[in-house]
Amino acid sequence: MTARSLIIDTDTASDDAVALLLAVMEPSVEIAAVTVVAGNVPLDLAVRNAIVTLDICGAPNVPVHVGSSRPLQRPLETAQMVHGQDGMGGASLPKPSRPASAGEAVQVLLDLAADRPGHHTLVTLGPLTNIAHALAEDPSLLGKFRRTFLMAGSPDGIGNMNVAGEYNVWADPEAAAVVLATTGPKTMVGWNISRQYAVVSAEEDLQLRALGALGCFVSDINVDVLKFCNESSGLAGYDLPDPVTMAVALDEQIITEATEEVMVVGLDEPTRGAVLLDRRNEAPPANCTVVWAVDQAAFKARLFAAVGNCDQVRR
Numbered sequence: 001m002t003a004r005s006l007i008i009d010t011d012t013a014s015d016d017a018v019a020l021l022l023a024v025m026e027p028s029v030e031i032a033a034v035t036v037v038a039g040n041v042p043l044d045l046a047v048r049n050a051i052v053t054l055d056i057c058g059a060p061n062v063p064v065h066v067g068s069s070r071p072l073q074r075p076l077e078t079a080q081m082v083h084g085q086d087g088m089g090g091a092s093l094p095k096p097s098r099p100a101s102a103g104e105a106v107q108v109l110l111d112l113a114a115d116r117p118g119h120h121t122l123v124t125l126g127p128l129t130n131i132a133h134a135l136a137e138d139p140s141l142l143g144k145f146r147r148t149f150l151m152a153g154s155p156d157g158i159g160n161m162n163v164a165g166e167y168n169v170w171a172d173p174e175a176a177a178v179v180l181a182t183t184g185p186k187t188m189v190g191w192n193i194s195r196q197y198a199v200v201s202a203e204e205d206l207q208l209r210a211l212g213a214l215g216c217f218v219s220d221i222n223v224d225v226l227k228f229c230n231e232s233s234g235l236a237g238y239d240l241p242d243p244v245t246m247a248v249a250l251d252e253q254i255i256t257e258a259t260e261e262v263m264v265v266g267l268d269e270p271t272r273g274a275v276l277l278d279r280r281n282e283a284p285p286a287n288c289t290v291v292w293a294v295d296q297a298a299f300k301a302r303l304f305a306a307v308g309n310c311d312q313v314r315r
Helices: 014-025 043-056 105-115 129-137 167-171 173-180 191-197 202-210 213-221 223-233 241-250 296-308
Strands: 004-010 029-036 064-066 120-124 148-151 186-189 255-261 263-265 275-277 288-294
Touching (some): 004 014, 014 029, 014 043, 014 223, 014 296, 029 043, 029 105, 064 105, 202 296, 241 288, 288 296
Parallel strands (some): 120 148
Antiparallel strands (some): 263 275
């Protein structure tokens, strides 16, 4: 069976790292490229975290390309208050085995899509700056992917940066507006899905650690996220927005409820970073599939299987 091909755009911090782990451990896919954008952490740290994670997961040959260091129109405002100064909860990690790959991220996105239209699936885990820059060069870009899966927004209106704004959209709302307004099949997995279906409890965290080195890696890099969730989000554990998005991209069958929607991005306070549903009769055609529910047990099973299945590590 021909492997599916993923391109992963990431601002690599702790939950992005777990999402990369899920992708590496899925035998039915190959990762064509990882493109990196500033967001959770500054660009140099995001690149370092991507390479280190791939090394730890046994995928040192996956190319990692450097992308945008700041949003389209705004200064970079990181989420280090969530993920720690290094983005990885201060965990003791090895140094990266290699520098970033040759080729700038935006050009890599354009080239891969043009070379094999309809072949790759794009999964975005951070601010959408790289994608917006690529769309400025080729407005038909998203139509050249099989589908784009976006960890973006919180369409139920509950934010983590302000009253309704989710970080990835809040960090570069102008980029998100460009992406959502562009034609091409898109699926949004918002922070609402992570809050409801992807929270790792204290008991589950201990179970992950018991599975060995990869389980300890997942637990250790999320210690700051756990603190933030307890103090700010009010969750009973740490949530994994990027991994649940990756799980949907790997197996859309875990979606249990989704609708086709017209999504509009809030650019200024108090709605900066909000994704707003336009359900008027005179609204334009839908521009995104919005996921409202997933099979929580299936997501957790995938997470535990990936962490525990060290024999599947790619060398």
